[in-house]
Amino acid sequence: MANYHNLSNVFTTTETSLSNTLFKSPPFHSFTALILEISPNPFPNTMAQEHHNVIKNNTINLETPIFDPEFETFRSRFNSDHIYVAGHVLVYPSYNGFFEKPGLYLDQLFVRKCYRGLGFGKMLFSAVASQAANNGMGMVDWLVADWNEKSMKFYDKMGAHYIPQYKLCKLYGEKLQQYANISP
Amino acid sequence: MANYHNLSNVFTTTETSLSNTLFKSPPFHSFTALILEISPNPFPNTMAQEHHNVIKNNTINLETPIFDPEFETFRSRFNSDHIYVAGHVLVYPSYNGFFEKPGLYLDQLFVRKCYRGLGFGKMLFSAVASQAANNGMGMVDWLVADWNEKSMKFYDKMGAHYIPQYKLCKLYGEKLQQYANISP
Numbered sequence: 001m002a003n004y005h006n007l008s009n010v011f012t013t014t015e016t017s018l019s020n021t022l023f024k025s026p027p028f029h030s031f032t033a034l035i036l037e038i039s040p041n042p043f044p045n046t047m048a049q050e051h052h053n054v055i056k057n058n059t060i061n062l063e064t065p066i067f068d069p070e071f072e073t074f075r076s077r078f079n080s081d082h083i084y085v086a087g088h089v090l091v092y093p094s095y096n097g098f099f100e101k102p103g104l105y106l107d108q109l110f111v112r113k114c115y116r117g118l119g120f121g122k123m124l125f126s127a128v129a130s131q132a133a134n135n136g137m138g139m140v141d142w143l144v145a146d147w148n149e150k151s152m153k154f155y156d157k158m159g160a161h162y163i164p165q166y167k168l169c170k171l172y173g174e175k176l177q178q179y180a181n182i183s184p
Numbered sequence: 185m186a187n188y189h190n191l192s193n194v195f196t197t198t199e200t201s202l203s204n205t206l207f208k209s210p211p212f213h214s215f216t217a218l219i220l221e222i223s224p225n226p227f228p229n230t231m232a233q234e235h236h237n238v239i240k241n242n243t244i245n246l247e248t249p250i251f252d253p254e255f256e257t258f259r260s261r262f263n264s265d266h267i268y269v270a271g272h273v274l275v276y277p278s279y280n281g282f283f284e285k286p287g288l289y290l291d292q293l294f295v296r297k298c299y300r301g302l303g304f305g306k307m308l309f310s311a312v313a314s315q316a317a318n319n320g321m322g323m324v325d326w327l328v329a330d331w332n333e334k335s336m337k338f339y340d341k342m343g344a345h346y347i348p349q350y351k352l353c354k355l356y357g358e359k360l361q362q363y364a365n366i367s368p
Binding site for chain 1: 323
């Protein structure tokens with residue numbers, strides 16, 4: 001995903017940093033990743049019982065089979081021969097002081113290249129939006145890069161409003177460290 | 185603040201909605217408001233002991249006294265005759281999957297009109313940035329409205345990077361409710 005955004009130069013994520021911050025709370029209570037795993041075979045019935053946080057199975061009928069050139073790398077941690085990771089979303093609780101209800105902030109939605117155009121992105125986005133709608137939340141917020149017309153069309157279909165008058169600001173690196181150990 | 189942003193038409197916050205979502209966790213672990221209270225007199229020593237979440241006192245020397253036309257409305261809940269609310273920030277933990285460390289998202293920073301230009305905004309922003317820097321966080325993120333040159337100049341001085349290529353998207357209202365009770 002960092003390659004997709006030409007941001008591999010700022011990418012500092014490690015397996016340790018992810019495992020230290022994700023999956024520490026019940027899903028959606030803090031930083032939460034949903035992993036989209038697919039299989040040409042029905043998922044084993046035992047999976048949902050053994051792994052509490054499996055949301056559900058869903059079937060997409062394809063006309064032609066998918067060839068995943070990196071299937072070895074993206075084999076599921078569920079240790080099955082024919083389950084592969086096809087995408088993910090990363091969300092966390094968000095808040096806007098103008099609105100009555102909290103929401104979910106969608107930090108990442110990604111479907112691996114060989115799985116695009118088949119409805120998996122819609123499946124991931126809908127999982128997040130349904131979670132927000134069914135839990136009385138007021139919104140789902142996210143950012144889209146202005147060069148990414150394909151994503152913008154996708155989000156249009158999903159019901160997004162664009163609020164173009166806001167610019168993202170970020171304090172990080174040395175500029176952030178200048179605030180360490182000073183009295184506010 | 186909703187008036188300041190011409191957003192009073194979308195403002196749905198109530199005292200109940202705030203008290204149901206804020207102050208439920210230790211500061212900065214979830215949705216957190218910092219309230220800036222000021223007094224012409226030294227703050228009572230007992231305040232920090234009685235109220236765990238008081239961060240600190242700080243003194244700004246003024247050349248002329250401030251007249252607050254709404255001082256009755258903004259009297260502190262600390263029940264003192266001469267302590268008033270001058271501003272606030274609203275923050276919560278944030279995450280960016282590209283970066284190793286979580287951060288803080290700054291949803292609101294507001295100083296009431298009669299208290300502007302005196303360093304109180306800097307005090308509030310610094311309290312958030314110091315919290316992030318001193319707790320090993322990687323960033324502070326926020327949005328600024330593109331018409332708000334005064335704020336942009338302020339954030340420049342505070343060390344902000346602007347990332348103009350991202351647009352804010354929001355799913356809410358009826359469009360969000362369409363996702364209720366559907367299977368993703």
